[in-house]
Amino acid sequence: MNKPTVLIGTHPIEIGHYLLPTKEVLRLIESLKKIVMNRLPGMIVYGRPRIGKTFAIKFAIENFPTYIEAPLPILIANTNSYKVPSEEKFFVDMLNDFKFPFINKRKPSDLRNQIVNLLMEKAEKSRLRRIILIMDEAHRLTEYHYNWLMDIYNQLDREKISMSVISVGQEELLGRRTFFLEQKKSQIIGRFMTHEHRFFGLTSVEEIKRVLRCYDEPDISCYPENSGWSYTRYFFPEGFQKGYRLEMDADTIHQQFMSLRREHGVSSDLEIPMEYFTYAIENALKIYGAHGEQLDWITAQHWLEAIKLSGYIESEIYMALAHKGAN
Structure with missing residues (x-):
């Protein structure tokens, strides 16, 4: 077989755009499978920086529906850092990450409803009536952010749609959970942090x-x-x-x-x-x-x-x- 011609600089190795099914990626998919099959509301995924969490999440998004043999919408949003948490900024950032085309509202309740409607639309196309929301850089999430996510969770729940929130971040996520425990924020722990998955390097x-x-x-x-x-x-x-x-x-x-x-x-x-x-x-x-x-x-x-x-x-x-x- 003749070697294929590939322009220099365009091979996946050269541009860095490729995903590998490593052991840690497959472990993560198994943890996600348990969350989905048991209808659990959330999990934290943590590990040291640069360990491959984000690439693992991308692989999971592309391949997870095949693993569970059912269509399942998975959306990912990045947690941006601001000096003062803002409900409006948080929801606008999420809609931008979801590639929502018409973000023309600025009232937080309207923005939240846009997010809920989008998630409902995607979840209703799945026979599981489930949706996975992945929050990347989740060590930046504060109590305010989790309360805003809880509002979304509750609205979907009233429509009989289950949402699981996967918080992916650095090891500070464990410290954040400890802080919430000390502050008796059981509603946050119970919804989003009961289950955990440690991500390892080689x-x-x-x-x-x-x-x-x-x-x-x-x-x-x-x-x-x-x-x-x-x-x-x-x-x-x-x-x-x-x-x-x-x-x-x-x-x-x-x-x-x-x-x-x-x-x-x-x-x-x-x-x-x-x-x-x-x-x-x-x-x-x-x-x-x-x-x-x-x-x-x-x-x-x-x-x-x-x-x-x-x-x-x-x-x-x-x-x-x-x-x-x-x-």
């Missing part, structure tokens, strides 16, 4: 192998679509033909991450954020592959350079300093 060679396999397999990563050319094969066609696979380099990559950590005195438990891991893989493919130096394969030194370029070690150092300052 912590072992086996997990690294599983992610690398996604780049190797054409049924997971293939471009152009249906071409049979996985990402690994496209960037290293000669090495791929000789039997090389990224999965085979898992031990080497793990060793280079560990070596870099030791060199810079990082002593925390290994948990590689997916964002920096994928940056490292993309660097190796772009720099040393078909659109770069056109090497047969990637050496251990090349992997080290690719990891350094990802910004991983700087992130670990800053995280360590932040934890030290917090303590």
Whole structure:
């Protein structure tokens, strides 16, 4: 099979627009499935920054209806940061994130009704009469925001439509829940925070192998679509033909991450954020592959350079300093 022609700069690896069914993504989908099947109103999903939560959510949105074998509307809204929380701004931001075409009202009650009507319309098209609302950067949500979400929840409930709110954010979400417990805000905890899902980075060679396999397999990563050319094969066609696979380099990559950590005195438990891991893989493919130096394969030194370029070690150092300052 002849190698497909792809313009330099347009491959998914080069533009960074691709989603992989990693272990953590599949764990998240299983948690979402429990929420939906048990008609639970909410869950918090949390983890350290840059760990891949947002990409996991995007994958879930695209694939979740297939997993439960039923059409289920899933909407995502970002939680923007303002000095003073505003009901109007909150609802306008949500409508913008929902790509609502006519946001011509400014009275909060009218904006809320627009949101409710939109959610009702989408939920009624599903035989489950369910809707999932994902709030990204949810560690920014205050008591005011959750009360406004509760108003939406209650309006939908009166129309016999169930809404589950998935709050996705950093580890501060746990602190926010603790604060609500101390303030006896049981209505917020009960609606939105009873269930939790911890999102992890890569912590072992086996997990690294599983992610690398996604780049190797054409049924997971293939471009152009249906071409049979996985990402690994496209960037290293000669090495791929000789039997090389990224999965085979898992031990080497793990060793280079560990070596870099030791060199810079990082002593925390290994948990590689997916964002920096994928940056490292993309660097190796772009720099040393078909659109770069056109090497047969990637050496251990090349992997080290690719990891350094990802910004991983700087992130670990800053995280360590932040934890030290917090303590």
